[in-house]
Amino acid sequence: SQTIHQWPATLVQPVGSPLSLECTVEGTSNPNLYWYRQAAGRGLQLLFYSIGIGQISSEVPQNLSASRPQDRQFILSSKKLLLSDSGFYLCAWSIGQGNGYTFGSGTRLTVV
Amino acid sequence: GQQLNQSPQSMFIQEGEDVSMNCTSSSIFNTWLWYKQDPGEGPVLLIALYKAGELTSNGRLTAQFGITRKDSFLNISASIPSDVGIYFCAGQRGGATNKLIFGTGTLLAVQP
Numbered sequence: 001s002q003t004i005h006q007w008p009a010t011l012v013q014p015v016g017s018p019l020s021l022e023c024t025v026e027g028t029s030n031p032n033l034y035w036y037r038q039a040a041g042r043g044l045q046l047l048f049y050s051i052g053i054g055q056i057s058s059e060v061p062q063n064l065s066a067s068r069p070q071d072r073q074f075i076l077s078s079k080k081l082l083l084s085d086s087g088f089y090l091c092a093w094s095i096g097q098g099n100g101y102t103f104g105s106g107t108r109l110t111v112v
Numbered sequence: 113g114q115q116l117n118q119s120p121q122s123m124f125i126q127e128g129e130d131v132s133m134n135c136t137s138s139s140i141f142n143t144w145l146w147y148k149q150d151p152g153e154g155p156v157l158l159i160a161l162y163k164a165g166e167l168t169s170n171g172r173l174t175a176q177f178g179i180t181r182k183d184s185f186l187n188i189s190a191s192i193p194s195d196v197g198i199y200f201c202a203g204q205r206g207g208a209t210n211k212l213i214f215g216t217g218t219l220l221a222v223q224p
Contacts, residue, residue, distance in 0.1 A: 006154075032210050043115060044155070044200065044214045090154050097206045100145045103154030 002027035006091045006104030013111055019064075019078040021107050023091030026072065031093040033074040034101065035066055038088040050074060086111045118201055118215030125191055126223050133218045134185040135201030143204040144177050144184040145212070150197045158199075159186070191222050 003026045013019060025031050035047040046059045048066035056066050063082050067075045074091060088108050092101035118135045125131060135144070143162055147155035159170050161177035161184060168175055174187045184201055201215035 042198070042217050042219075044217075046211070049211065092154075094210050094212075097210055099210070100143075100147075100157045100160055100202070100204070101212055103156070106152070106154050108152070 002093075002102065004091065004093055004102055004104045006107060008107060009105065010108045011110070013081050013109065015083055015111055016080045019076070019081050019085070019109070021076040021089055021091075021109075023074045023076075023104055024072055025074075025093045028072070028093070028095055030071060031095045033068060034092040034094075035074065035076050036090040036092065036103075038090060038106075044090070048076070081111045083111050085109065116201055116203055116213055116215040118218055120218060121216070122219040122221070124221045124223070127192060129191050131188040131191055131195070131220060132185060133199060133201075134183060135203075135215045136183045137203055137213075138182070140181040140205075141203030141213075142181075142206050144175070145202045145204065146173075146175050146184070146186045147200045147202060148197050149200065149217075155198075155200055188220075191220075193222050193224050195222050196220060 006023045033050045036044045037047055038044050048056055048058055050056050050068045053068055053071055064078050088106050090106045091104040094101045116135050116137050145160045146158045148158050149155040159168050159175040164177055164181045165179050166177040172189045176185055178184055199218045202212040204212050
């Protein structure tokens with residue numbers, strides 16, 4: 001069966017520090033991968049999506065970047081965090097068309 | 113990014129009551145999905161709808177894909193305390209990226 005792993009679960013980082021969040025998927029090949037941010041426990045904002053290795057599309061201008069070095073690995077990064085980068089970050093995968101996403105358990109990032 | 117209009121924003125009900133929430137869009141979707149998010153977790157898929165007019169149930173949950181393909185609703189019958197959470201609708205048009213457009217969420221609180 002397919003599983004998605006996301007870590008760490010929580011992270012407190014100072015302003016100006018770098019960030020690396022990792023997401024891996026098991027049990028499937030060539031998934032579409034997505035990074036979402038959720039602020040204040042409400043709306044889900046799509047940050048990045050990837051349809052293949054090295055293929056990254058950004059949805060909104062921001063202080064973050066994403067990479068997909070392997071088929072089932074998706075990384076969210078920042079060189080220098082801002083206070084406004086705080087939030088709940090969710091990774092998700094999907095395969096095929098017309099299918100929903102399966103989400104990871106999320107990372108709660110607090111920038112202080 | 114685009115979000116779907118979801119209402120109500122929040123609901124505070126007594127255990128045993130029925131709940132209804134809906135989602136509308138200005139454009140057509142090929143798939144409608146409903147997710148539930150527990151506090152501190154990623155959203156989990158509840159129901160997926162693939163055809164206009166389709167009515168699908170999952171236990172106490174019933175969802176419908178609107179005839180116009182621009183709306184969907186979710187009903188929860190006989191609510192229980194574990195129904196607490198945020199419910200999101202999501203629309204999908206298909207295509208290579210398989211992107212989901214999420215609703216703004218409905219926060220449900222159930223008082224025992």
